[in-house]
Amino acid sequence: MATEATGNQQLLKVINRMALVRLLCAQPGLSRADLATAAGLTKSTVSGLTRELIAEGWLEEREVVATGDLGRRPTPLFVDRSRLLLLGAEVGIGSLRVVATTLTGEVVARVGTGFDLQRGAPACIAGLTTAMLKVRRQLAAGQQVIGIGVGLPGGVDESSGTLTFAPNLGWRDVAIGGLLRARLQGSALAEVPLFVQNEADVAALGELEFQPAPAPDPLLYVSINQGVGAGVVVGDRLLTGRHGFAGEVGHMVLQVNGPRCSCGRRGCAEALIGTRALVPESSPDDATGSTTLAEVQRRLQAQDPATLRSVRWAGTYLGVLLQNLASAYDPGCIVLGGAVVELGEPFLQPALDTLNDYAAAANLAPPVVQTARFGADAVAVGAAALARYKLTRPLIPTTSSGKALAEGDGALP
Numbered sequence: 389m390a391t392e393a394t395g396n397q398q399l400l401k402v403i404n405r406m407a408l409v410r411l412l413c414a415q416p417g418l419s420r421a422d423l424a425t426a427a428g429l430t431k432s433t434v435s436g437l438t439r440e441l442i443a444e445g446w447l448e449e450r451e452v453v454a455t456g457d458l459g460r461r462p463t464p465l466f467v468d469r470s471r472l473l474l475l476g477a478e479v480g481i482g483s484l485r486v487v488a489t490t491l492t493g494e495v496v497a498r499v500g501t502g503f504d505l506q507r508g509a510p511a512c513i514a515g516l517t518t519a520m521l522k523v524r525r526q527l528a529a530g531q532q533v534i535g536i537g538v539g540l541p542g543g544v545d546e547s548s549g550t551l552t553f554a555p556n557l558g559w560r561d562v563a564i565g566g567l568l569r570a571r572l573q574g575s576a577l578a579e580v581p582l583f584v585q586n587e588a589d590v591a592a593l594g595e596l597e598f599q600p601a602p603a604p605d606p607l608l609y610v611s612i613n614q615g616v617g618a619g620v621v622v623g624d625r626l627l628t629g630r631h632g633f634a635g636e637v638g639h640m641v642l643q644v645n646g647p648r649c650s651c652g653r654r655g656c657a658e659a660l661i662g663t664r665a666l667v668p669e670s671s672p673d674d675a676t677g678s679t680t681l682a683e684v685q686r687r688l689q690a691q692d693p694a695t696l697r698s699v700r701w702a703g704t705y706l707g708v709l710l711q712n713l714a715s716a717y718d719p720g721c722i723v724l725g726g727a728v729v730e731l732g733e734p735f736l737q738p739a740l741d742t743l744n745d746y747a748a749a750a751n752l753a754p755p756v757v758q759t760a761r762f763g764a765d766a767v768a769v770g771a772a773a774l775a776r777y778k779l780t781r782p783l784i785p786t787t788s789s790g791k792a793l794a795e796g797d798g799a800l801p
């Protein structure tokens with residue numbers, strides 16, 4: 389019983405510590421007294437916890453700006469942006485991107501590279517490890533990485549760290565989390581808690597975590613690349629579903645007997661909106677889709693009629709998909725990200741027109757639609773946000789490595 393009581397007290401302390409960090413993420417500059425009121429804790433508890441958090445690098449005090457008022461003004465507290473850092477990685481279709489960010493999402497180091505798809509997951513893990521350690525070496529002395537997130541292009545079982553199905557990579561049941569952890573053994577990142585999740589899910593968390601104002605709720609992030617997916621955040625929680633497939637909206641069927649999709653079905657959103665839908669004669673075997681998209685841009689600039697038509701149709705189907713998502717979730721905001729969004733107006737305007745037409749037909753206001761805050765870094769920065777999301781919400785039970793909760797419980801590793 390004594391052990392259980394001690395355990396509960398430790399958990400309570402972790403919860404309280406991270407509640408203070410989250411409050412200061414959302415409202416920078418609160419004083420200790422403000423924090424006590426907001427968190428419902430005593431001033432002495434807040435004083436003790438903030439002393440620890442400042443010593444460890446989570447928080448910092450800043451000088452009070454003299455206003456000429458009489459009396460001592462309370463010292464404002466902020467999340468420290470210099471000492472503790474997060475790593476975020478994006479695994480694309482043959483591409484890798486790793487960033488280091490501050491606890492509030494500013495990118496301080498970045499490495500982009502590729503891997504040979506033909507050599508499969510081992511090449512990906514090797515490249516990812518090298519890129520992560522390269523980013524780690526770019527950090528200043530005294531800076532410490534406290535969490536690593538990885539965004540993957542497919543369904544993810546985050547409790548086991550497994551990429552369950554990634555049709556565009558052609559992979560099933562790859563234990564990315566475990567393989568990566570094994571590869572990092574003996575390195576400077578060996579003991580850092582590691583989390584894996586779907587790419588659109590992490591990008592949604594980037595929008596949730598790294599903005600000071602309260603995030604729209606529900607928040608939907610729709611990622612449009614060769615694959616199409618969505619991350620859904622409802623009430624401050626990422627919706628992952630029973631098998632980790634929640635938000636796999638690229639495989640919602642929009643057209644009976646439509647074009648063949650990477651998953652084997654016909655008429656999925658991905659087959660109508662993703663990269664392969666944009667060049668009618670493109671081969672379904674095109675491994676990366678990146679050359680395809682550059683070619684689409686070139687043809688759009690040349691006003692090629694067939695390309696203009698196919699991009700407009702893809703945009704129209706995006707509008708259909710967004711209408712269906714708006715009906716399902718009544719979102720506070722839909723964020724659009726991914727390489728195809730870079731096509732801009734020729735792709736996005738038909739989508740917005742379609743969405744607005746559906747809203748007008750029902751005499752309703754259309755949902756708010758924005759583009760991704762972090763642009764091409766959305767998934768990598770989002771993966772860093774996944775690490776902060778997990779580390780600062782100790783009651784969310786899922787762990788990718790089986791050890792992450794114990795190691796990353798808000799104390800320093």
Ligand SMILES: [Zn+2]
Pocket residue numbers: 638639649650651652653656657658
């Ligand atoms: Zn499909």
